[in-house]
Amino acid sequence: MATAPSHALLDDFSGQTDLTVMTRNVFKEYRMGEETIHALRDVSVTIATGEYISIMGPSGSGKTTLFNVIGGLLKPTSGNVFIDEVDVAQLDANELAWLRCRKIGYIFQSYNIIKVMSALENVTLPMLFAGVPPDEAQDRAVDILRRVGLGDRILHTPKELSGGQQQRVAIARAFANRPAIILADEPTANLDLKTGEEIIHLMKEMNREQGVTVICSTHDHKMLDISDRIIWMQDGAVKRIARRDEVEIQIDVLQEQHH
Amino acid sequence: MGANWEIGQLKLSLPLVVSMAFSSLKIRLSRTLLTVLTIATSTAFLIYVLTLEKSGDQTETENWYLMMALCLLVAAAGVLNTMLMSVTQRYREIGTMKCLGALDSFVLYSVLFESALVGLAGSAVGVVLGLAVSLLLGVLEFGGEVFSRMSFDWIALKLLGTFLVGMLLTTLGAAVPAWIAARMPPMEAMRGEK
Numbered sequence: 001m002a003t004a005p006s007h008a009l010l011d012d013f014s015g016q017t018d019l020t021v022m023t024r025n026v027f028k029e030y031r032m033g034e035e036t037i038h039a040l041r042d043v044s045v046t047i048a049t050g051e052y053i054s055i056m057g058p059s060g061s062g063k064t065t066l067f068n069v070i071g072g073l074l075k076p077t078s079g080n081v082f083i084d085e086v087d088v089a090q091l092d093a094n095e096l097a098w099l100r101c102r103k104i105g106y107i108f109q110s111y112n113i114i115k116v117m118s119a120l121e122n123v124t125l126p127m128l129f130a131g132v133p134p135d136e137a138q139d140r141a142v143d144i145l146r147r148v149g150l151g152d153r154i155l156h157t158p159k160e161l162s163g164g165q166q167q168r169v170a171i172a173r174a175f176a177n178r179p180a181i182i183l184a185d186e187p188t189a190n191l192d193l194k195t196g197e198e199i200i201h202l203m204k205e206m207n208r209e210q211g212v213t214v215i216c217s218t219h220d221h222k223m224l225d226i227s228d229r230i231i232w233m234q235d236g237a238v239k240r241i242a243r244r245d246e247v248e249i250q251i252d253v254l255q256e257q258h259h
Numbered sequence: 260m261g262a263n264w265e266i267g268q269l270k271l272s273l274p275l276v277v278s279m280a281f282s283s284l285k286i287r288l289s290r291t292l293l294t295v296l297t298i299a300t301s302t303a304f305l306i307y308v309l310t311l312e313k314s315g316d317q318t319e320t321e322n323w324y325l326m327m328a329l330c331l332l333v334a335a336a337g338v339l340n341t342m343l344m345s346v347t348q349r350y351r352e353i354g355t356m357k358c359l360g361a362l363d364s365f366v367l368y369s370v371l372f373e374s375a376l377v378g379l380a381g382s383a384v385g386v387v388l389g390l391a392v393s394l395l396l397g398v399l400e401f402g403g404e405v406f407s408r409m410s411f412d413w414i415a416l417k418l419l420g421t422f423l424v425g426m427l428l429t430t431l432g433a434a435v436p437a438w439i440a441a442r443m444p445p446m447e448a449m450r451g452e453k
Contacts, residue, residue, distance in 0.1 A: 073358070073446045086266055093363060098269045100445065101360020112355040116286045128275050129360035173359070180264075 019084065020180055020213040021047040021070055026079035028065050028236075039065040040076065041236045047215065049180070052207050054224060055217040057233035063217040064185060066233065070215065071104055071183045072096050083181070101129050105174030107184035111166040113158040119145060119169045120154040126176045144172040148202060164195035168202065175206055182207070184216040188223070197222055271364050280373040287345060291377060294341045298381025299388060301334035302425040306389025309417045310397075331428055338432030342374055346440040353440055354447030363441040370437035371430065378429025382422045390418065
């Protein structure tokens with residue numbers, strides 16, 4: 001696994017050696033009665049190992065669909081999605097499960113901590129699915145929970161944890177199998193400003209420490225500050241891709257556009 | 260460029276299936292007990308009717324059989340309903356688990372094993388209960404003579420048969436919910452809070 005994060009703009013991807021995600025001319029259409037909804041129109045993005053990518057755009061812009069397509073949760077109508085060199089469309093059900101288990105960590109807007117399980121059990125679960133022996137899985141889960149600042153709450157169940165703490169459990173769980181990619185779907189949308197900021201910084205730290213690629217859909221402009229690149233989506237298409245340093249000067253304009 | 264990992268396969272962990280089924284039953288304990296009771300009453304009834312067969316009257320037993328069949332059908336529908344509820348309530352949970360790497364077979368076997376446990380408990384209780392009632396009624400009618408005229412082989416056979424019917428019933432009732440749960444798309448986890 002290449003560890004050095006690359007901040008290169010990869011729209012010209014020839015010769016680049018540490019790609020994690022590449023989508024090529026991805027279309028996704030849904031039929032809704034008589035109507036055809038074009039959720040994704042010709043989306044081609046290339047994301048390097050270790051990058052922190054924010055996907056922005058109004059709801060209905062195709063963020064979540066792109067997300068699901070990259071995560072192997074949804075098959076595109078046409079086009080290809082590659083995780084490293086692997087074409088996701090070629091994988092069978094078991095291989096997709098393996099990909100989700102070992103290579104991708106999901107973080108959800110509503111945390112999705114399994115209610116009936118403790119923080120420890122939640123973080124242990126993906127490792128058990130991956131075939132890690134239970135004792136080792138538990139030790140590792142304790143370590144990760146300490147890392148996200150929940151060392152004193154490992155046996156708490158979700159109802160004994162605040163939203164921010166639950167999202168920390170979710171982050172620990174997403175990182176449990178040392179994935180290559182973290183997919184975070186509006187992870188701060190249900191949190192207050194301060195907690196949201198803590199979560200953003202935690203994700204950035206984990207991104208740096210582990211060299212994991214983070215792809216995060218968000219409405220949160222604080223997220224821009226720590227992103228390597230930002231992808232704007234509109235009507236199912238990529239409207240713009242920019243590096244952070246290109247964005248800062250025009251952030252006011254953008255805020256106007258997206259509020 | 261090259262991937263420095265190979266796509267692998269996940270193996271189904273049976274101990275994990277077992278512990279998932281147990282914890283699911285424990286969490287919904289009152290509903291579990293109710294389902295056990297449903298199975299128990301219908302298997303008890305089955306045992307009772309089967310022992311009645313030995314004692315005689317032909318037309319009467321035929322009516323009993325019809326009632327028994329209905330009773331078993333109701334029990335199966337009860338299991339179907341309970342497991343369907345159990346599964347639909349866990350949609351997001353199951354979707355989340357699939358995002359974490361749960362195999363379809365893991366979900367399928369967890370639900371099936373969960374209901375097999377219910378079937379096991381229900382059938383066991385029902386068989387014992389049914390036999391006790393039969394014996395009690397027999398003793399009340401014929402006195403101690405019942406025990407001397409009883410064939411233990413015959414009873415053992417009926418007990419085993421009834422037990423298997425109870426298990427089969429539960430598994431059949433759980434088959435559809437288990438299949439629905441296993442086929443649930445992982446995207447279900449992305450849905451917002453209800």
